[in-house]
Amino acid sequence: MEHLDILLTASFWAAVLRIASPLIFATMGELICERAGVLNLGIEGIMVIGAFTGWFAVYAGLPLWAGVATALLAGMAFGLLHGLLTVPLGLSQHVVGLGITLLATAAASYAYRLALPRVTTPPRIDPFQPLPLPGALAQTPLTYLAFLTVAVTAFVLARTPLGLAIRAVGENPQAVEAQGLSVTALRLGAVTIGSGLMAVGGAFLTLSAFSSFFFEMVNGRGWICIALVVFGAWHPGRALLGALLFAAFDAYQIRLQQTLGAAIPYQVFLMLPYALSILALVIMSRRARVPAALMTPYNRGER
Amino acid sequence: MPETVLRLKGITKRFGAQLANDDISFALQKGEVIALLGENGAGKTTLMNILFGHYTADSGTVEVMGTALPPGHPRAALAAGVGMVHQHFTLADNLTVAENILLGTRPLWRLGQGDARARIRDLARRFGLEVDPAARVADLAVGERQRVEILKALWRDARILILDEPTAVLTPQETEALFRTLRLAVAQGLSIVFISHKLREVLAVSDRVLVLRHGRLVGEVRTRDTDRHQLARLMVGADLPTQEIPPVPEGPPLLELRAVSAPGLSAIDLTLRGGRITGLAGVSGNGQSALAALIAGTLAPTSGEMQAAGLPAGPGWSPQAAIARGIARIPEDRHRTGTIAAMTLTENAILEAYGRPPFSHRSWIDWRAARSFAEEIIAGYDVRCPGPDTRISLLSGGNMQKLILGRALSPEPRMILANQPTRGLDVGAVAYVHARLLEARARGAAILLISEDLDEVQALSDEIRVISAGRLSPSFPRGTTSQAELGAWMAGHGFDHAA
Numbered sequence: 001m002e003h004l005d006i007l008l009t010a011s012f013w014a015a016v017l018r019i020a021s022p023l024i025f026a027t028m029g030e031l032i033c034e035r036a037g038v039l040n041l042g043i044e045g046i047m048v049i050g051a052f053t054g055w056f057a058v059y060a061g062l063p064l065w066a067g068v069a070t071a072l073l074a075g076m077a078f079g080l081l082h083g084l085l086t087v088p089l090g091l092s093q094h095v096v097g098l099g100i101t102l103l104a105t106a107a108a109s110y111a112y113r114l115a116l117p118r119v120t121t122p123p124r125i126d127p128f129q130p131l132p133l134p135g136a137l138a139q140t141p142l143t144y145l146a147f148l149t150v151a152v153t154a155f156v157l158a159r160t161p162l163g164l165a166i167r168a169v170g171e172n173p174q175a176v177e178a179q180g181l182s183v184t185a186l187r188l189g190a191v192t193i194g195s196g197l198m199a200v201g202g203a204f205l206t207l208s209a210f211s212s213f214f215f216e217m218v219n220g221r222g223w224i225c226i227a228l229v230v231f232g233a234w235h236p237g238r239a240l241l242g243a244l245l246f247a248a249f250d251a252y253q254i255r256l257q258q259t260l261g262a263a264i265p266y267q268v269f270l271m272l273p274y275a276l277s278i279l280a281l282v283i284m285s286r287r288a289r290v291p292a293a294l295m296t297p298y299n300r301g302e303r
Numbered sequence: 304m305p306e307t308v309l310r311l312k313g314i315t316k317r318f319g320a321q322l323a324n325d326d327i328s329f330a331l332q333k334g335e336v337i338a339l340l341g342e343n344g345a346g347k348t349t350l351m352n353i354l355f356g357h358y359t360a361d362s363g364t365v366e367v368m369g370t371a372l373p374p375g376h377p378r379a380a381l382a383a384g385v386g387m388v389h390q391h392f393t394l395a396d397n398l399t400v401a402e403n404i405l406l407g408t409r410p411l412w413r414l415g416q417g418d419a420r421a422r423i424r425d426l427a428r429r430f431g432l433e434v435d436p437a438a439r440v441a442d443l444a445v446g447e448r449q450r451v452e453i454l455k456a457l458w459r460d461a462r463i464l465i466l467d468e469p470t471a472v473l474t475p476q477e478t479e480a481l482f483r484t485l486r487l488a489v490a491q492g493l494s495i496v497f498i499s500h501k502l503r504e505v506l507a508v509s510d511r512v513l514v515l516r517h518g519r520l521v522g523e524v525r526t527r528d529t530d531r532h533q534l535a536r537l538m539v540g541a542d543l544p545t546q547e548i549p550p551v552p553e554g555p556p557l558l559e560l561r562a563v564s565a566p567g568l569s570a571i572d573l574t575l576r577g578g579r580i581t582g583l584a585g586v587s588g589n590g591q592s593a594l595a596a597l598i599a600g601t602l603a604p605t606s607g608e609m610q611a612a613g614l615p616a617g618p619g620w621s622p623q624a625a626i627a628r629g630i631a632r633i634p635e636d637r638h639r640t641g642t643i644a645a646m647t648l649t650e651n652a653i654l655e656a657y658g659r660p661p662f663s664h665r666s667w668i669d670w671r672a673a674r675s676f677a678e679e680i681i682a683g684y685d686v687r688c689p690g691p692d693t694r695i696s697l698l699s700g701g702n703m704q705k706l707i708l709g710r711a712l713s714p715e716p717r718m719i720l721a722n723q724p725t726r727g728l729d730v731g732a733v734a735y736v737h738a739r740l741l742e743a744r745a746r747g748a749a750i751l752l753i754s755e756d757l758d759e760v761q762a763l764s765d766e767i768r769v770i771s772a773g774r775l776s777p778s779f780p781r782g783t784t785s786q787a788e789l790g791a792w793m794a795g796h797g798f799d800h801a802a
Binding site: 159167179 | 379382391393396397402403406409412413
């Protein structure tokens with residue numbers, strides 16, 4: 001029973017929230033893009049850029065929140081690039097997305113080497129500190145911001161005309177145009193904002209979870225977020241649930257490594273969250289309704 | 304003095320080398336219904352898309368209430384009071400009726416759906432457009448979706464309503480209801496442009512008819528001064544070909560379905576006999592596709608028996624088995640299932656038979672035989688194309704359909720499954736397809752003609768069955784039913800509810 005006792009400790013739940021935070025930001029970002037009909041495979045690279053720029057801004061002497069803002073802007077810049085290529089130009093969203101990931105990752109690496117040519121151990125900054133709250137609630141402000149992002153995303157999508165337009169443009173862009181709205185502006189805006197959120201997710205890693213930047217730190221989290229959007233059936237609330245579930249698997253396996261590590265190779269535990277995620281995806285996404293115009297470029301006046 | 308609400312001046316639009324609209328001008332008066340009549344490809348939809356701002360004209364201007372519209376801005380057209388009901392509805396399936404209507408009409412942050420729903424209900428009542436504002440569009444039937452599309456325009460206080468082929472997807476009864484709505488709209492001061500290629504509807508609903516042919520305005524007549532024949536002549540540029548249906552001796556039953564059920568079909572009894580065309584009428588989506596798939600071998604029945612050419616078509620019934628048994632198929636969607644766009648005419652010609660002689664020897668394709676087969680079809684079925692090595696996607700719909708027709712009919716099949724064989728074709732091509740089907744009938748083939756065009760079904764069929772919600776009506780021999788009766792069956796009346 002000791003394995004289940006882990007689930008009752010505050011430190012376990014604190015870890016869950018911490019691990020989930022970057023995923024939540026980036027998942028909301030991807031969800032906004034996809035709801036507008038654009039698959040953003042640039043997510044992985046945009047998270048790297050967010051992690052780097054956020055960290056570097058603080059390392060260069062700016063306050064922590066300015067670091068978050070820097071990451072947001074950097075992410076939005078790459079998002080805008082993605083949007084310009086996929087929306088008005090209508091290029092393949094797969095190719096552009098993977099290209100953005102490669103470009104952003106390489107740009108982060110290049111800028112890092114350019115700025116710090118001689119360091120061997122990654123320099124540290126003073127990251128966000130947990131708020132003085134009891135138990136698992138002792139999280140950094142960024143974690144609370146992540147949850148706020150979910151609430152805002154859910155509210156905007158469900159309750160505002162802007163959200164209505166975003167949902168419509170991912171389903172049937174012709175409907176949006178026939179109502180006198182600009183498909184291009186909506187999609188471009190969604191991809192830009194969404195990418196900004198992805199970068200903030202990346203910045204969480206350097207400004208809250210760890211205190212330095214290294215290259216492999218994003219480590220596939222972006223791809224996980226794409227799966228989480230599907231898992232959440234394109235609903236912010238359900239996607240949040242997915243992120244928490246994944247984080248729980250991850251936090252649990254780390255603790256299992258400590259208790260069972262001698263008997264079973266640790267790679268098995270590392271694999272666990274991914275295997276369980278695949279299983280959950282298979283079960284959950286069977287009835288999911290994909291935005292009908294996802295990945296379909298819209299060309300005005302085409303016959 | 305009538306008030307001009309809309310004026311088009313010298314609209315010209317090219318798509319590549321094709322002149323879609325050639326110097327078109329007309330004016331619409333307040334409270335008037337104009338019909339824009341023309342064949343598919345005559346330029347009607349292009350013209351209306353220019354008016355609404357989806358396309359930008361190469362030259363010419365659009366004036367609403369005396370003010371010129373900036374080209375290429377649907378928002379400006381909407382603001383000026385132009386509402387468009389598109390042929391392919393512009394609704395987002397994932398949203399509710401109210402959300403679709405409100406889309407783009409509210410400031411960025413306040414939706415206020417609650418009071419909007421009540422107002423939508425009022426509006427719907429005023430124009431006879433009953434629909435539940437809280438329903439999701441995905442759950443609505445086609446007729447209801449069209450009502451939402453009209454409500455979208457009325458919600459924005461449209462003064463001019465443009466309807467693009469609005470009756471294509473409706474039953475005769477729904478069409479009547481639409482016409483009642485249009486009369487209510489006119490009584491409330493709206494003006495209407497009604498786009499159609501159906502003469503009967505144009506005559507029923509309009510005050511004035513403008514006829515388009517090959518992108519040009521070729522005629523303008525007052526509805527009360529004209530008739531079917533004059534309009535048809537204007538539209539086609541020649542007299543409508545009349546089809547002689549000679550008597551043909553009835554042959555043996557070739558395809559029989561006994562109490563066959565499948566997803567979307569319940570207890571179908573159907574017999575197709577040689578020398579007979581059986582017309583299947585119905586609103587699309589009532590099981591026509593399932594029935595065609597069943598016969599073609601792409602859908603397995605859950606119960607019941609099927610016989611083709613006197614032999615059971617039971618387990619293992621497949622498209623290849625159907626072809627081998629002598630069933631030729633003209634698929635519903637020539638782009639999606641009828642042809643492969645990126646392949647040549649030759650390749651498309653042997654799609655069904657590439658694995659058998661003469662096209663295949665010891666598992667090698669004999670391209671010479673394939674090519675000569677394609678050439679035979681091109682010559683025999685009047686396919687206008689540069690040659691057999693042309694990619695099929697470069698052909699017009701009519702020529703594509705002729706290739707499919709040639710592929711299906713030249714082996715002289717005993718049974719023909721013709722699913723929407725004339726959809727989207729111009730009058731000349733339609734007449735050609737009809738003539739070839741009648742030829743096959745004279746040869747003794749059994750033909751199932753599935754069509755949403757009641758005129759077509761009534762003109763060609765020796766007997767008519769109506770399909771509604773997956774059930775088949777009794778058989779009506781030629782000339783024994785009116786369109787109103789068929790319409791009632793199409794709407795689901797008359798079926799035994801216990802079944």
